[in-house]
Amino acid sequence: MSSVVTLTGTSTPTPLPNRAGGGVLVQTGGLNLQIDAGRATAMRLAAVDVRPADLDGVFLTHHHSDHLQGLDDLVFSRWIDMSLRGEAGAKIRLPVIAPDGPLADFLEHLLDPWREDIKVRKADMGREDGPEMNLTLFEASRALEPVWELGDVRVLATRVQHDPVIPSVGYRIESPDGVVAITGDTTVCDEVGLLAEGADVLVHEAMLSEAVIGTPRESIMHYHSDSVGIGETAKSAGVKSLMLTHMIPAPDAIENGVARYEAAVRSGGFTGSLVVGEDLDRVEYG
Numbered sequence: 001m002s003s004v005v006t007l008t009g010t011s012t013p014t015p016l017p018n019r020a021g022g023g024v025l026v027q028t029g030g031l032n033l034q035i036d037a038g039r040a041t042a043m044r045l046a047a048v049d050v051r052p053a054d055l056d057g058v059f060l061t062h063h064h065s066d067h068l069q070g071l072d073d074l075v076f077s078r079w080i081d082m083s084l085r086g087e088a089g090a091k092i093r094l095p096v097i098a099p100d101g102p103l104a105d106f107l108e109h110l111l112d113p114w115r116e117d118i119k120v121r122k123a124d125m126g127r128e129d130g131p132e133m134n135l136t137l138f139e140a141s142r143a144l145e146p147v148w149e150l151g152d153v154r155v156l157a158t159r160v161q162h163d164p165v166i167p168s169v170g171y172r173i174e175s176p177d178g179v180v181a182i183t184g185d186t187t188v189c190d191e192v193g194l195l196a197e198g199a200d201v202l203v204h205e206a207m208l209s210e211a212v213i214g215t216p217r218e219s220i221m222h223y224h225s226d227s228v229g230i231g232e233t234a235k236s237a238g239v240k241s242l243m244l245t246h247m248i249p250a251p252d253a254i255e256n257g258v259a260r261y262e263a264a265v266r267s268g269g270f271t272g273s274l275v276v277g278e279d280l281d282r283v284e285y286g
């Protein structure tokens with residue numbers, strides 16, 4: 001059995017024609033686990049033949065719009081799709097796992113703007129149940145702690161450094177096939193080293209500092225990850241494959257972008273496999 005990591009979205013809040021909002025699909029142990037659900041996540045999942053109804057868990061990293069704008073779409077589409085196929089019951093509820101804090105409030109009200117639509121569709125389809133989530137909130141810790149498990153798959157989380165968005169977490173997904181670490185948004189920090197220790201695949205947010213300094217984006221440098229530092233982290237954690245995502249700026253927006261990201265990561269000392277991410281890039285492991 002082999003497992004797969006697919007980038008479902010590699011953008012930031014900036015709308016781009018070829019990059020959906022932030023998200024990663026990890027398929028391991030027979031499960032489909034989605035981390036974050038930015039703009040157009042449902043469309044990218046459809047491109048790899050995963051329906052919203054096929055998701056076994058959606059894990060959220062932090063309360064920033066670019067990681068959440070596709071979530072109501074997943075919840076709503078799962079309900080409609082399953083209803084139209086005559087599927088029902090507990091599986092209608094999308095399992096969503098998130099750190100307690102501002103996300104709890106966001107999730108509580110996620111579907112409020114759709115209540116009239118839900119009412120009309122329920123009457124139309126003769127259904128009692130509506131689109132719902134099965135919510136698991138956990139206390140975000142600075143230690144790496146288990147937050148969820150199903151079958152052979154265990155998910156751990158730790159807080160990362162994305163202040164002032166508190167808490168922000170990264171996830172580590174362990175299965176018999178190996179380990180995937182996903183940083184969410186963060187600076188280069190010790191917690192990511194912990195998250196990524198010995199990982200087969202590390203999906204890391206990335207910023208190319210040399211292309212940001214002196215631009216208006218300089219104001220957000222303090223909570224994102226310099227690519228040289230990412231290379232240092234991936235090297236010292238013994239990571240096999242590194243995938244860059246959420247790149248600031250997008251590599252296609254600057255001259256020789258891919259080569260410059262690669263050079264920065266390599267100068268940090270990382271010699272393993274490196275993907276400067278595009279939507280639907282994938283790495284197999286196990």
Ligand SMILES: [Zn+2]
Pocket residue numbers: 012013022064066067185246
């Ligand atoms: Zn972001």
Ligand SMILES: [Zn+2]
Pocket residue numbers: 062064162165185
């Ligand atoms: Zn963020």
